[in-house]
Amino acid sequence: MELHAGHHxxxxxxxxxxxLDTLMMTWLVAALVIIVTVSATRxxxxxxxxxxxxxxxxxxxxxxxxRETLGPKYGQVVSVxxxxxxxxxxxxxxxxxxxxxxxxxxxxxxxxxxxxxxxSSFMVHFMALKNxxxxxxxxxxxxxxxxxxxxxxxxxxxxxxxxxxxLFGNILAGEILLEVLYFLVPIGIPIIWLVFSLVIxxxxxxxxxxxxxxxxxxxxxxD
Amino acid sequence: xxxxxxxxxxxFINFFVLVAILAKFAYKPLLKVLEDRRxxxxxxxxxxAKAKETAEKMRADYEAQIRDARAEAQAIVDKAxxxxxxxxxxxxxxxxxxxxxxKQIAQAEIANEREAAIREMRKEVVNLSxxxxxxxxxxxxxxxxxxxxxxxxxxxxxxxxxxxx
Numbered sequence: 001m002e003l004h005a006g007h008h009x010x011x012x013x014x015x016x017x018x019x020l021d022t023l024m025m026t027w028l029v030a031a032l033v034i035i036v037t038v039s040a041t042r043x044x045x046x047x048x049x050x051x052x053x054x055x056x057x058x059x060x061x062x063x064x065x066x067r068e069t070l071g072p073k074y075g076q077v078v079s080v081x082x083x084x085x086x087x088x089x090x091x092x093x094x095x096x097x098x099x100x101x102x103x104x105x106x107x108x109x110x111x112x113x114x115x116x117x118x119x120s121s122f123m124v125h126f127m128a129l130k131n132x133x134x135x136x137x138x139x140x141x142x143x144x145x146x147x148x149x150x151x152x153x154x155x156x157x158x159x160x161x162x163x164x165x166x167l168f169g170n171i172l173a174g175e176i177l178l179e180v181l182y183f184l185v186p187i188g189i190p191i192i193w194l195v196f197s198l199v200i201x202x203x204x205x206x207x208x209x210x211x212x213x214x215x216x217x218x219x220x221x222x223d
Numbered sequence: 224x225x226x227x228x229x230x231x232x233x234x235f236i237n238f239f240v241l242v243a244i245l246a247k248f249a250y251k252p253l254l255k256v257l258e259d260r261r262x263x264x265x266x267x268x269x270x271x272a273k274a275k276e277t278a279e280k281m282r283a284d285y286e287a288q289i290r291d292a293r294a295e296a297q298a299i300v301d302k303a304x305x306x307x308x309x310x311x312x313x314x315x316x317x318x319x320x321x322x323x324x325x326k327q328i329a330q331a332e333i334a335n336e337r338e339a340a341i342r343e344m345r346k347e348v349v350n351l352s353x354x355x356x357x358x359x360x361x362x363x364x365x366x367x368x369x370x371x372x373x374x375x376x377x378x379x380x381x382x383x384x385x386x387x388x
Contacts, residue, residue, distance in 0.1 A: 016229025023233055030241045037249040041256070059253060078254070079246040087241060106234075111227060115234035 008109065022109040029091045029106055037086060062209070069213045070220040073131070077216060080123055084116065085209040088167065092201030095175055096194055105171050107204075113168040117160035120212040124159075128219040140218065159215060163208060170204050344383065352376045 008019035040055035059082060066074040066081060088107060095105025106112045128137040141152045174197040181190040359372060 010228070013229065013233075016232065018229045018233055022230055023237075026234060026237050030237065033241065034244055034248070037245055037253075041249050041253040056253070056257065060257065063257070079242055079250050082250060083238070083242045083245050086245070087238065109230060111230035112234045114227065115231050115238060118231075118235065119238055 019109055019111065021104060022106050022112060025091070025094070025104060026106040026112065029087060029094055032094070033083075033086050033090050036090075065210060066213055069217050071222070073220055076130075077123060077127060080119070081209055081213060084119070084212065085205050088116070088208055089202060089205035092171055092204055093198060095171060096178070096197050096201065104175065105201075107167055108172040108175055110164065110168050113164040114160070116167070116208070117164035120163060120208075120215065121156070121160040123212070124215045124219060127216060131219050137219075163211060167204050167208055170200055174200055341384065345380065348376075348380055348383065 009021045010017050011020045012018075013020075013023075036051075037055065040051045062082060062085060063074075063078070066078060070077070091105050091107045091112070094103060095108060097103045125137070128140075132140075141149050143152075174193075178190060178193055178197060181193055355376075356372070359368075
């Protein structure tokens with residue numbers, strides 16, 4: 001057999017090599033997220049129903065998490081964190097629609113997950129500079145004492161790296177396994193793995209967002 | 224399968240465009256609704272607390288009024304009972320007075336009657352004495368006998384008067 005999952009169509013765009021399928025899927029996911037989110041919030045009634053209700057439930061539970069971890073100033077990053085969760089969730093679940101020739105998760109491309117991890121990392125440092133100031137943020141690399149600067153710097157690299165690879169690995173492995181299972185046992189077993197993967201997709205989106213939130217926590221701490 | 228290329232840059236930009244679009248069209252209204260709802264719930268709760276307080280106060284007022292009314296009614300009843308007592312006492316007093324008066328009148332009458340009876344009797348005794356005297360005078364009696372008769376007669380009258388009193 002020949003695997004489709006993980007293979008990309010590379011084209012030239014603005015002088016750069018890009019994975020066209022990943023980009024197309026990203027735009028599709030982005031469009032879906034926008035449609036669902038906007039239509040869920042368009043009613044804007046005080047007493048929610050249906051889609052708005054479900055959306056508000058999800059978002060409110062996330063907001064509770066953010067508020068708990070980041071404190072009252074969480075509004076500064078709430079848009080990025082919510083988008084991160086919704087985009088990753090929709091991206092993960094879209095790849096589960098079983099025809100890998102057409103639909104694949106944009107999160108099965110390392111480029112996507114690294115981009116998201118870099119967003120997370122940049123945001124952490126940006127917020128630290130904004131809320132704590134350059135001096136304090138710079139000093140935080142030398143804590144608890146000076147030699148720790150090496151470990152701290154390594155941590156700043158490993159944080160986005162682990163974020164990116166965790167998400168990438170989970171989603172790509174899920175898709176490959178799904179494809180293999182379809183090839184081996186076309187009926188029954190793949191459905192079980194599919195349901196499992198749907199849960200994994202949700203969990204990975206949640207983990208990515210919550211880890212980013214906890215990385216942000218020192219930037220929001222007031223001491 | 225695992226390679227970094229220009230897609231990274233595009234994904235980076237894509238993400239921020241998505242953030243901007245969602246922030247403008249979805250999160251702002253959504254967060255506003257959530258905030259409104261939180262405010263509404265808070266204000267509803269405070270309204271309910273206020274309403275409860277008012278109700279509590281009204282209940283206390285009503286209870287006080289009922290208590291007052293009850294006390295007033297009791298006072299009225301007490302007053303009426305006292306008044307009735309007083310009137311009954313006055314009537315009793317009047318009746319007693321009347322009885323005493325009538326008793327006095329009766330006693331006076333009885334005394335008069337007796338007086339009259341005594342007078343009658345005395346007249347009778349005198350007549351009797353006269354008759355006796357006449358009878359005795361018809362006989363021959365000495366002066367001693369006469370004197371004794373007269374004395375006896377007087378004694379008798381006196382004794383009778385003493386008894387009458």
